[in-house]
Amino acid sequence: MRQVLEGSHAISEAVRLAKVQVVAGYPITPQTHIIEAISQHCADGSLKARFIPVESEHSSMAAVIGAAATGVRTFTATSSHGLALMHEVLHWASAARLPIVMGEVNRALGPGWNIWMDQSDSLAQRDTGWIQLYCEDAQDALDTTLIAFRLAETVNLPAMVVIDAFYVSHTFEPVDVPDQETVDRFLPPLEPRFRIDVDHPQALYPMVGPAFFMEMRRSIQDGMEAAGPAFDAIAGEFESVFGRRHSAVETVGCEDADLVLVTTGSVTSTARLVVAQQREQGKRVGLCKIKQFRPFPAEMIRAVLGSAPRVAVIDRNVSFGSGGIFAREIQGALCPLEQRPAVYSYIAGLGGRDITPETIAEVLRLAEETPAPEAESRWVGLNPDVKP
Amino acid sequence: MSESINADRGLTYPGNLGCPGCGASIAINHALKGLGEKTVLVIPACCFAIMAGPYPMTALKVPILHTAFATAAVSAAGVRAGLDMQGDTETTVVAWAGDGGTFDIGIQSLSGTAERNDDIIFVCYDNEAYMNTGVQRSSATPYGTRTTTTPGAGWKRTRKKNIMEIMAAHRIPYAATANIAFPDDFIRKFAKAREMRGGTRFIHVFSSCPTGWGVASSLAIKIARLATRSNIFPLYEIENGTDWTLNLEGDLPVGDYLGAQGRFRHLTPEDLEQIQQEVDADLALIQERVAATRVRKAHLKPET
Ligand SMILES: Cc1ncc(C[n+]2csc(CCOP(=O)(O)OP(=O)(O)O)c2C)c(N)n1
Ligand code: SF4
Numbered sequence: 001m002r003q004v005l006e007g008s009h010a011i012s013e014a015v016r017l018a019k020v021q022v023v024a025g026y027p028i029t030p031q032t033h034i035i036e037a038i039s040q041h042c043a044d045g046s047l048k049a050r051f052i053p054v055e056s057e058h059s060s061m062a063a064v065i066g067a068a069a070t071g072v073r074t075f076t077a078t079s080s081h082g083l084a085l086m087h088e089v090l091h092w093a094s095a096a097r098l099p100i101v102m103g104e105v106n107r108a109l110g111p112g113w114n115i116w117m118d119q120s121d122s123l124a125q126r127d128t129g130w131i132q133l134y135c136e137d138a139q140d141a142l143d144t145t146l147i148a149f150r151l152a153e154t155v156n157l158p159a160m161v162v163i164d165a166f167y168v169s170h171t172f173e174p175v176d177v178p179d180q181e182t183v184d185r186f187l188p189p190l191e192p193r194f195r196i197d198v199d200h201p202q203a204l205y206p207m208v209g210p211a212f213f214m215e216m217r218r219s220i221q222d223g224m225e226a227a228g229p230a231f232d233a234i235a236g237e238f239e240s241v242f243g244r245r246h247s248a249v250e251t252v253g254c255e256d257a258d259l260v261l262v263t264t265g266s267v268t269s270t271a272r273l274v275v276a277q278q279r280e281q282g283k284r285v286g287l288c289k290i291k292q293f294r295p296f297p298a299e300m301i302r303a304v305l306g307s308a309p310r311v312a313v314i315d316r317n318v319s320f321g322s323g324g325i326f327a328r329e330i331q332g333a334l335c336p337l338e339q340r341p342a343v344y345s346y347i348a349g350l351g352g353r354d355i356t357p358e359t360i361a362e363v364l365r366l367a368e369e370t371p372a373p374e375a376e377s378r379w380v381g382l383n384p385d386v387k388p
Numbered sequence: 389m390s391e392s393i394n395a396d397r398g399l400t401y402p403g404n405l406g407c408p409g410c411g412a413s414i415a416i417n418h419a420l421k422g423l424g425e426k427t428v429l430v431i432p433a434c435c436f437a438i439m440a441g442p443y444p445m446t447a448l449k450v451p452i453l454h455t456a457f458a459t460a461a462v463s464a465a466g467v468r469a470g471l472d473m474q475g476d477t478e479t480t481v482v483a484w485a486g487d488g489g490t491f492d493i494g495i496q497s498l499s500g501t502a503e504r505n506d507d508i509i510f511v512c513y514d515n516e517a518y519m520n521t522g523v524q525r526s527s528a529t530p531y532g533t534r535t536t537t538t539p540g541a542g543w544k545r546t547r548k549k550n551i552m553e554i555m556a557a558h559r560i561p562y563a564a565t566a567n568i569a570f571p572d573d574f575i576r577k578f579a580k581a582r583e584m585r586g587g588t589r590f591i592h593v594f595s596s597c598p599t600g601w602g603v604a605s606s607l608a609i610k611i612a613r614l615a616t617r618s619n620i621f622p623l624y625e626i627e628n629g630t631d632w633t634l635n636l637e638g639d640l641p642v643g644d645y646l647g648a649q650g651r652f653r654h655l656t657p658e659d660l661e662q663i664q665q666e667v668d669a670d671l672a673l674i675q676e677r678v679a680a681t682r683v684r685k686a687h688l689k690p691e692t
């Protein structure tokens with residue numbers, strides 16, 4: 001049924017439809033609407049789950065780790081400082097091989113306090129062993145959440161469904177909310193591969209010495225590597241059930257493009273407009289949206305971007321001392337190619353600064369006009385009059 | 389010895405990685421006798437996380453979930469929720485943490501869990517310092533103690549945090565102290581906590597650490613007994629945060645207990661006198677609460 005929902009509620013609706021059994025949550029703007037809605041579902045019985053209102057995000061993750069270890073489907077959601085506070089237990093969740101799904105609303109980290117859009121929070125967790133899927137809009141958020149449960153449960157790794165602060169989390173859009181029967185067909189009940197069981201006692205996650213540790217870490221890497229093809233297969237099934245196509249990397253007009261713009265999240269929607277306009281003006285510009293950041297779809301990136309002369313990456317994040325994180329990953333992925341595109345890295349829209357069609361047009365102009373990329377990422381939209 | 393002790397249910401395997409005479413090793417044996425086999429243990433970082441066995445071994449015959457240091461209580465709450473959602477309300481979920489994982493880094497999630505009154509038993513086996521990392525002070529380290537971070541003349545000048553009062557302030561259904569040297573009382577309290585169900589139960593276990601305290605491993609039980617007999621670690625129960633019962637009253641001076649341990653060897657007679665006064669005052673406070681409980685209960689009795 002088509003409903004007008006904000007992005008946060010697209011996620012909470014997916015959680016309801018996924019028949020999650022244990023949810024833990026702690027409030028932080030702009031994630032609160034997700035856990036408020038789930039609390040309501042639990043209270044009115046539309047979701048038969050236990051909601052644990054914990055005292056911190058560190059505890060949110062620990063609670064769902066404990067619950068997931070008993071073999072139930074679990075969910076939590078957070079943002080920014082909350083995600084940073086979880087860092088230790090994010091590692092725990094992935095090495096514990098628990099298929100926890102988490103809604104993560106991209107928001108800047110302070111100081112100064114800033115509740116607005118910025119990808120630095122989730123990208124700072126890139127090495128924690130979590131699958132990361134970025135969403136463009138509310139429909140994408142609902143669909144991706146359902147896919148995330150299937151994916152996490154297939155490879156036994158936790159998955160983060162990432163949406164933009166406000167641009168997605170608080171924006172109302174028409175969303176196709178599937179009915180329960182259809183969702184059940186796509187997402188059967190969880191069949192855990194292991195669980196705490198008093199009749200078959202075992203110790204989960206004890207001390208592990210050098211004789212076993214590396215193999216355990218290798219198995220997480222194997223799980224991540226399996227998650228790539230698994231995502232494609234699950235997205236294929238999703239399309240056959242719901243009729244909507246999702247892919248790790250989505251392209252618009254990249255085949256003949258002189259310049260491909262790479263985006264993630266809601267900026268993609270703005271970029272679609274700009275790229276279409278420039279196409280009309282006869283410019284051969286393409287668009288590549290990266291949805292799946294972990295595992296990084298390096299092979300797809302090589303296939304999609306490898307033959308383009310120029311690639312311009314917009315990063316709504318920065319790794320201080322390095323640059324735009326998506327750009328750096330893309331450069332790494334393209335490295336094995338003998339003939340590589342010139343990759344231009346742009347940092348824009350930090351801490352909720354709008355990335356307008358003009359910002360995107362400027363990025364495209366800069367990439368066209370600059371003969372060879374600079375080593376450093378270029379910051380666009382800086383106001384020279386602001387001197388911190 | 390009572391029957392309950394002789395009737396060994398054998399929920400631990402012989403041998404673990406603890407030091408000889410480790411109080412925690414004795415504590416788990418007693419505890420599992422009271423808890424039974426339908427128990428899940430949740431263990432954060434602490435000596436016991438190592439004692440329980442390295443992969444792929446385990447020292448216990450009940451399931452264990454090892455968790456991050458700060459998360460014992462809430463991880464147990466998560467396990468509880470997961471079991472409940474599958475209709476298993478019978479299994480007892482027990483967090484088993486050291487004093488660091490209880491008084492310090494674990495107190496936030498413990499307080500949250502107790503406030504929600506989640507249906508778990510939280511056990512603190514208290515050896516009064518961070519033993520696993522090499523005997524550093526914790527907020528459970530008593531006044532007068534030398535540890536590796538309160539060394540030499542810098543011995544600890546602040547008192548031990550009163551975790552029982554903190555837990556009682558949460559008005560949880562049950563909080564009790566237990567001592568490895570009093571196994572009948574110990575096992576009774578664990579069995580009682582198990583049977584109570586439905587809320588957070590807290591058991592504060594006195595657990596000697598020969599390695600960290602500078603006592604011979606053969607004296608682990610004796611030292612523990614002296615702790616209660618000198619009223620340094622009284623045995624008592626608090627129900628619903630307000631109803632206090634004192635199980636045993638000590639009869640020895642603190643010097644008998646303190647003087648037998650390397651960690652207190654530097655204390656002067658004046659220091660001992662000061663500690664004695666504090667211990668007497670603490671016991672008097674407990675006795676006042678026990679008396680107040682009796683008066684209140686007498687008032688509550690229906691008239692005959
Ligand atoms: C977040 C975090 N900080 C520090 C440590 C290191 N650490 C492991 S065990 C431990 C001491 C545990 O002390 P306690 O809880 O009293 O248990 P004990 O070892 O004394 O039995 C410490 C500090 C850790 N594992 N995790
Ligand atoms: S250091 Fe102390 S608590 Fe740790 S195993 Fe040895 S005796 Fe037990």
Ligand SMILES: [Mg+2]
Nearest residue numbers: 486487517519
């Ligand atoms: Mg300790």
